[in-house]
Amino acid sequence: MYGVVRVLVYTAGPAQLRGLAGLVAALGASEAFALTPGREDEVAQHAYGVFNRVYRVDAERLTPGQLAELLEGLYAEHQPDLVVGPAVKDGVDAGSRLAARQSLPMFTEAVSVELFDGGLRVRRQVLGGRAMAVLESGLPALVTVKPQLWEEKAPSETGAEISTVKPPAALVEEESWEPKKREAVDLESAEVVVGVGRGFRRKEDLAMAEELARLLGGVVGASRPIVADYGWLSEDRWIGISGKKIRPKLYIAIGISGTPQHMAATMDSKVIVAINKDKNAPIFQYADYGVVADLYKFLPVLIEKLKEKLGK
Numbered sequence: 001m002y003g004v005v006r007v008l009v010y011t012a013g014p015a016q017l018r019g020l021a022g023l024v025a026a027l028g029a030s031e032a033f034a035l036t037p038g039r040e041d042e043v044a045q046h047a048y049g050v051f052n053r054v055y056r057v058d059a060e061r062l063t064p065g066q067l068a069e070l071l072e073g074l075y076a077e078h079q080p081d082l083v084v085g086p087a088v089k090d091g092v093d094a095g096s097r098l099a100a101r102q103s104l105p106m107f108t109e110a111v112s113v114e115l116f117d118g119g120l121r122v123r124r125q126v127l128g129g130r131a132m133a134v135l136e137s138g139l140p141a142l143v144t145v146k147p148q149l150w151e152e153k154a155p156s157e158t159g160a161e162i163s164t165v166k167p168p169a170a171l172v173e174e175e176s177w178e179p180k181k182r183e184a185v186d187l188e189s190a191e192v193v194v195g196v197g198r199g200f201r202r203k204e205d206l207a208m209a210e211e212l213a214r215l216l217g218g219v220v221g222a223s224r225p226i227v228a229d230y231g232w233l234s235e236d237r238w239i240g241i242s243g244k245k246i247r248p249k250l251y252i253a254i255g256i257s258g259t260p261q262h263m264a265a266t267m268d269s270k271v272i273v274a275i276n277k278d279k280n281a282p283i284f285q286y287a288d289y290g291v292v293a294d295l296y297k298f299l300p301v302l303i304e305k306l307k308e309k310l311g312k
């Protein structure tokens with residue numbers, strides 16, 4: 001561990017302070033400051049004692065430009081060795097602006113962060129999660145991480161001093177802001193996932209997958225084309241490097257070819273079953289059980305058999 005280190009943390013919302021405080025604690029930072037937008041009560045709940053001071057911006061949300069402007073002020077004031085932000089879109093956007101203006105080396109989506117004498121070492125997944133890159137730089141540097149990775153290490157006591165700052169004027173006026181409409185599907189914690197791919201010819205045919213998922217107590221997920229190209233299912237169902245990572249006990253992939261961009265997000269599944277009419281489909285290299293069949297012939301039979309067996 002590195003002796004004296006000053007860390008500046010920023011977030012897109014106070015809940016992210018939990019994991020980032022965990023990282024600060026794990027790094028053994030000698031001084032730490034945090035910048036977050038949010039309501040007074042929410043920020044107080046997440047003002048962990050590991051921070052010397054939490055700067056609360058009096059706004060529910062900030063644009064990346066506003067966040068970067070505030071960060072620059074704090075960077076000049078505290079001269080941190082390390083700046084840490086959340087690996088979310090606005091967090092990376094704001095971080096890139098600060099890194100560019102201060103000529104800082106920047107690493108995104110680090111899964112581990114270590115300090116050694118005078119330097120920073122991070123690990124991040126590359127090649128769709130198939131390999132891990134180990135990268136080093138001098139300090140100061142900027143890194144973005146998924147805060148959840150350090151939540152377990154978060155200190156329990158709060159009570160850091162909180163200073164309230166005004167948000168700077170935004171260059172772009174936000175007229176309205178609505179959260180995306182989501183279906184109530186929790187792919188990431190589902191124990192059984194039935195994945196659908198381009199082997200399905202029509203949206204209505206997905207009813208077979210829904211029925212299978214219902215019988216097994218699971219949920220339906222999809223490959224990218226089903227969500228992004230055809231719009232048959234919402235983004236919550238998207239499995240892959242650009243969508244959700246799943247770790248079910250059972251993943252049944254139907255009419256999915258098994259490209260690395262899809263499979264990288266399914267490798268923590270306990271058992272993978274693939275149903276595909278092409279015996280050379282790459283998915284069979286990853287599957288524990290493979291069924292070479294036309295899904296339109298196989299699924300109705302499977303569903304009937306399961307109904308009989310389960311009495312549903």
Ligand SMILES: Cc1cc2nc3c(=O)[nH]c(=O)nc-3n(C[C@H](O)[C@H](O)[C@H](O)COP(=O)(O)OP(=O)(O)OC[C@H]3O[C@@H](n4cnc5c(N)ncnc54)[C@H](O)[C@@H]3O)c2cc1C
Binds near residue numbers: 197262
């Ligand atoms: C930067 C980047 C990021 C990406 N991110 C993702 C991502 O996050 N998630 C993702 O899924 N993809 C992602 N992709 C796309 C990915 O490369 C593939 O194009 C996509 O996963 C293919 O989807 P698919 O398997 O449904 O379709 P296809 O590759 O077209 O496969 C369809 C399969 O269905 C089988 N089939 C056809 N008819 C039947 C039938 N009647 N019965 C049984 N089987 C049948 C075929 O044999 C074939 O294997 C990304 C691509 C890029 C470049």
